[in-house]
Amino acid sequence: MTQLSAARKPNDSSSNALYGGKGTRRITVRDITLAKERGEKWPMLTAYDAMTASVFDEAGIPVMLVGDSAGNCHLGYETTVPVTLDEMTMLSAAVVRGTSRALIVGDLPFGSYQEGPVQALRSATRLVKEAGVGAVKLEGGERSHRQIELLVESGIPVMAHIGLTPQSVNSMGYRVQGRGEEAAQQLLRDAKAVQDAGAFAVVLELVPAELAAEVTRVLHIPTVGIGAGAETDAQVLVWTDMLGLTGGKMPRFVKQYANLREVMGGAAKAFAEDVVGGTFPQEEHSVH
Ligand code: KIV
Numbered sequence: 001m002t003q004l005s006a007a008r009k010p011n012d013s014s015s016n017a018l019y020g021g022k023g024t025r026r027i028t029v030r031d032i033t034l035a036k037e038r039g040e041k042w043p044m045l046t047a048y049d050a051m052t053a054s055v056f057d058e059a060g061i062p063v064m065l066v067g068d069s070a071g072n073c074h075l076g077y078e079t080t081v082p083v084t085l086d087e088m089t090m091l092s093a094a095v096v097r098g099t100s101r102a103l104i105v106g107d108l109p110f111g112s113y114q115e116g117p118v119q120a121l122r123s124a125t126r127l128v129k130e131a132g133v134g135a136v137k138l139e140g141g142e143r144s145h146r147q148i149e150l151l152v153e154s155g156i157p158v159m160a161h162i163g164l165t166p167q168s169v170n171s172m173g174y175r176v177q178g179r180g181e182e183a184a185q186q187l188l189r190d191a192k193a194v195q196d197a198g199a200f201a202v203v204l205e206l207v208p209a210e211l212a213a214e215v216t217r218v219l220h221i222p223t224v225g226i227g228a229g230a231e232t233d234a235q236v237l238v239w240t241d242m243l244g245l246t247g248g249k250m251p252r253f254v255k256q257y258a259n260l261r262e263v264m265g266g267a268a269k270a271f272a273e274d275v276v277g278g279t280f281p282q283e284e285h286s287v288h
Helices: 029-038 050-058 085-097 117-131 142-153 166-172 181-197 209-218 260-277
Strands: 042-046 063-066 103-107 135-139 158-163 201-205 223-226 234-237
Touching (some): 029 103, 050 085, 063 085, 085 103, 085 117, 103 117, 117 142, 135 166, 142 158, 158 181, 181 209, 201 209
Parallel strands (some): 042 234, 063 103, 103 135, 135 158, 158 201, 201 223
């Protein structure tokens, strides 16, 4: 859908920065690796549909995650647990179609890789072949290293995800991870395990800022923080949280850059009142 992405205007036309650089080709994991070497910070947003993804692509967001947060933020589930591989494949394909520059990372949903490396490869292959994603993401540190190894050996780039892993909500809850010496050491072991297994980046979710900073210093792959302080290489937010579309109370780590819920609700009411009051459509909206 190049038409949707045609208007993207990079800020800095003289560099190959991930955000603001002049490049127009699809970003690859190699570009992400080079950004860490340059010490460059970068933004990542979730996306679940072609139209929204095209807006973020035009804005220059270099990496989009088709997260299984689609479960709560797009598909109406309570958690990410019910999301299926078929759903992730359909949503990921839409996001790929809506973008021309961003690296699209497709999330492997709960139950699609926990059985072992072969199941992970079968599932990831669907996201790569049917949806066209450039990389996949899966949750777990040491416990997922065999899956990561096989995917990477098979040519599928992997973004790992440690700290709070929402697919384990039933055993872990939504609590800060890595607090206390033992938990911090486990997080460091998890981070090193996914790096050693070949992951090109790792999401750190809801971990103390000082620990996330230490992981970022120790690793040579980029860290992508969400609720992990300011020192990670990249930051990710769920787009419906960031733009104020999600209802209810937001976690402390979310910064809302707009209030789409108010804007959309207000527009819907204005439309309804026009229809009920007979002021829409008017002559300019009519054909003869
Ligand atoms: O599914 C998702 O959106 C995620 C991000 C919160 C990192 O995993």
